[in-house]
Amino acid sequence: MAIPASRTAQATPSADEIQAFQRATRDLIGVALHSLEATGGGISLPQMRMLLALDDLGRCPSSTVARTLGLGASSVTRLADRLVASGHVLRGSDPHHRSVVTLELAPLGRTLVDQVLRWRERELARILSRIHPELRAATADGLDAFHQVVGEDYAADLHGPVPL
Numbered sequence: 377m378a379i380p381a382s383r384t385a386q387a388t389p390s391a392d393e394i395q396a397f398q399r400a401t402r403d404l405i406g407v408a409l410h411s412l413e414a415t416g417g418g419i420s421l422p423q424m425r426m427l428l429a430l431d432d433l434g435r436c437p438s439s440t441v442a443r444t445l446g447l448g449a450s451s452v453t454r455l456a457d458r459l460v461a462s463g464h465v466l467r468g469s470d471p472h473h474r475s476v477v478t479l480e481l482a483p484l485g486r487t488l489v490d491q492v493l494r495w496r497e498r499e500l501a502r503i504l505s506r507i508h509p510e511l512r513a514a515t516a517d518g519l520d521a522f523h524q525v526v527g528e529d530y531a532a533d534l535h536g537p538v539p540l
Contacts, residue, residue: 397522407496407499407500407503408496409421410499411492411493411495411496411499412424412492414495414499415488415491415492415495418462419462419464419488422455423455423458423459423464424492425445426441426445426452426455426456426459426465426479427459427464427465427481427485427488427489428489429441429444429445430465430479430480430481430485431481431486431489432444434480435468435478435479435480436478436479436480437470437476437477437478437479438452438453438456438477438478438479439476441456441479452479456479459485462484463482463484463485464481464482464484464485464488465479465480465481465482465485466479466480466481466482467479468480
């Protein structure tokens, strides 16, 4: 595969550059959504968001999950109810504060999260293998630079679809 001609460097982002990032956003969200279908876990996007959050957080109060996902307590309770019923999440309490409800991944939830993340890795490897190695490396460098500018906490205060 030939390396496409590079764009002319400008001080401010061009409309073409912004569009390229818009397309990449849609493409990466598409990979994330396909990973839910491909694993056949029967889990919705909001449910997977909770599972991924619990994978990051470990056992924690449901209020922490609500804050992480930008959801209200009642929404987290409803999501947790479904995931507890399906065997993906375990509900418990804090021994020091019995009124605090805790949530954590059940073995089935951990297995599903692992399957989804492994599927994404394989799919990204398949897609990326079709890009010339030099362009792929340059793109990865560009994405690393983008992440450095955006930072880890960019989406931390959003009330939206995080994490995917």
